[in-house]
Amino acid sequence: MTPAQRAMRQLETWPDLSPCPADCGTGRALRSAHHEIVHFHSERDVDLQLTARAIQRLHYDFAESTAIRLVPGSRWVTVHLDCDADVDLLLGLVSVALKAHSGGRPGSAPSERAVCNFRRVTVLDTVTEPPHG
16 A cells, blocks of 8 residues: 555545545545645645645745645645655644634635646745745
8 A cells, every 4th residue: 555545544534524536637635624635646646735824834844854845835735655754744734734724714616726736846945935825
């Protein structure tokens, strides 16, 4: 079983998440009541939707992780799953995402949906400023 499959199996048991097709058209997703939270694009790459505030708060921690990839201006974080520790990191970040999105309004209209990082991933210099918003 791949790391992404292990993560998906665990997350499918969480009561606040429901499986669905990814809005981007590639892979499977898990969503909360109002937002798609995580996209499973491959056996090792997962996109996770956070809020700008959560990314800003965790930006320097992300810079220290070899598993995290950020795209400037995106509210999605790509997590590359190589080992069990990366799966644990993803599970913790999904918890952060659920909490961050719990107070927001639904993002159901297509114009409000954030585009995930699939096919957009770039590596940022660690001194890059966190997103504002």
